[in-house]
Amino acid sequence: MRRCFVLLSTLLCLPLQAAQLTLELGSASRHWQSAELLAHPLAQDIRIDNDVSYKKTMHYRAVPLAVLLEGVGPEDHLQAVADDGFAAEMPAAPLLKDGPARAWLAVEDPARPWPALGAGKHSAGPFYLVWTQPQAGGISPEQWPFQVASIRRLAPVATRFPALLPDAQLASDDPVNLGFALFQKNCLACHRLNGAGDAQFGPDLNLPHNPTEYFQPAFLRSYIRDPQSLRQWPQAKMPGFTSAVLSDPELDALLAYLAHMATRKQP
Missing domain, CATH: 3.90.420.10 (Oxidoreductase, molybdopterin-binding domain)
Structure with a gap:
């Protein structure tokens, strides 16, 4: 010894x-x-x-x-x-x-x-x-x-991972499409969605369940702003996204994308 x-x-x-x-x-x-x-x-x-x-x-x-x-x-x-x-x-x-x-x-x-x-x-x-x-x-x-x-x-994310794409019939300025851009910038580094993505760090955000399906809206917002406000865990790795990083309208758009993708699961 x-x-x-x-x-x-x-x-x-x-x-x-x-x-x-x-x-x-x-x-x-x-x-x-x-x-x-x-x-x-x-x-x-x-x-x-x-x-x-x-x-x-x-x-x-x-x-x-x-x-x-x-x-x-x-x-x-x-x-x-x-x-x-x-x-x-x-x-x-x-x-x-x-x-x-x-x-x-x-x-x-x-x-x-x-x-x-x-x-x-x-x-x-x-x-x-x-x-x-x-x-x-x-x-x-x-x-x-x-x-x-x-x-x-x-190649760009949309080309490599079509399983991440919102409905093509949505207008280009639809909040869901803005949310998709914000998802690529702020979430895809750690998470996959529909099994699509290269990250090996965090859980998939659509399979088996999307966070918009099991979080009450107010709690999901609080969790994104400050994960430790809901679950205090010393080993937690997810950072909080303050309004300086993700404004309230941007957070609305990101949540709109996640809710939209909950209807487009591709196992």
Whole structure:
């Protein structure tokens, strides 16, 4: 037993190892080692106020994400996949802009590791997509994926997953269609619906039951705003979506989409 304790203590004290980020942006993959990115000629030290994951000001060595997205155009669609199965769906256009809201790939230096995200948790590294002036671009918390393992260029969500689509007869400005866009931005990184999606993080939101079927409307709104207000669970991972992230009219539209999809189950 003592030998096991000594071995465990030794392992916990070992320094972080260099990590690898995979970019699949075309016919071939590009692999970046953390040391390469830290030494990138455009890497710089940046300050992030109100960091989404750490809830405080953080400083990072980072590379403008746009310089790594060779061959990607504003019309393209990207997906950032994390080690835990979180899969952030993101249009490429905001990621390619040089401001005012600007995307950066923060790189954890094995010699100077970042703090843990919480008790018993790892840091946000080795790769973390962060933003300067995110409010200027309407960037949501789901567009800050951490522990990123790969970034891929893919077809848009509606093309890849037709089981997510609302009724085609709805008008383009119908709240359900707005809700579908908000679902892609805020929910699809963690959840599937009708079994469709790449996330491996949270439960399916339509099968076997849609939350609009078993939550009273007021409680469902409270749950989305602050999950811990209904179910206090230390291991809970779902963040709350404040009105600054999801306005009341946007929440109405998101709920309209979910209620609509409850009538379009596709096992």
